[in-house]
Amino acid sequence: MVARRRIDIAEGSAALAAWRGGERGRAVTAMAVRYALEEVAARAPGNSVEVRVPPYGVTQCIPGPRHTRGTPPNVVECDAGTWLELVTGTLDWADAVERGLVAASGLRADLSAELPL
Template sequence: MAVARRRIDVGEGAAALAAWRKAAESPSDAPLPRNVLATAVRFSLEEVTARAPGNSVEVRVPPFGVTQCVEGPRHTRGTPPNVIECDAATWLGMVTGQLGWAEAVAAGKVAASGLRADLSELLPL
C-alpha cells in the first residue's frame, strides 16, 4: 500500500491544530483566521489517512477537504459506499478529543453511512 502523500508540513499542521484547540477552549471575539482553520482540517485529514491508509471510507469536511482512508474494498466511481461528513468544528473536536465519536453521531453532527463508516477507533488522533 502506498504511503499517504503529505501536502501540509507537519510542524505547520500541528501549529494550526494547536491554534484551533486554544481558540476552542477559550473563545474570544476574534475568530480563528480561515487559513488556519483550513490548515488544521487538512492536516488532520492527512493524519487520519497516514494512520489508516486505504480507500474504503471517504471523510468529507466541507469546504476544506476530503480524504479516503481505512483498508478495504477500493472505491473508484460514483458515490462511495462508506461516507463520513461533518463540519470543521465537529471534525476538529473529534480529532482533538473534545468531542467523542459516539456523542457526535448521536447528536446528528456527523453523517455516517456504510458498514465501515466508523472512525471511533482512530479518533482522537
C-alpha cells in the same frame, strides 16, 4: 501505499494547536482540517472510507475494498468545527453521531478507533 502529504507536519500541528487554543480564523481552521485529514489517512491508510469536511477537504482512509466511481459506499461527513473537536478529543465519536453532527453511512464508516488523533 502511504498517503502523500501536502502540509508540512510542523505547520499542521501548529495550526491544530492554535485551533485548540481558540484561534478560529479561516486560514487556521483550513490548515488544521487539512492536516488532520492527512493524518487520519496516514494512520489508517486505505480507500474504503471517504471523509468529507466541506469546504476544506476530503480524504480516503481505512483498509478495505477500493472505491473508484460514483458515491462511495462508506462516507463520513461533518463541518470543520465538529471534525476538529473529534480530532482533538473534545467530542466523542458516538456522541457526535447520536447528536447528528456527523453523517456516517456504510459498514466501515465508524472512525471511533481512529479518533482522537
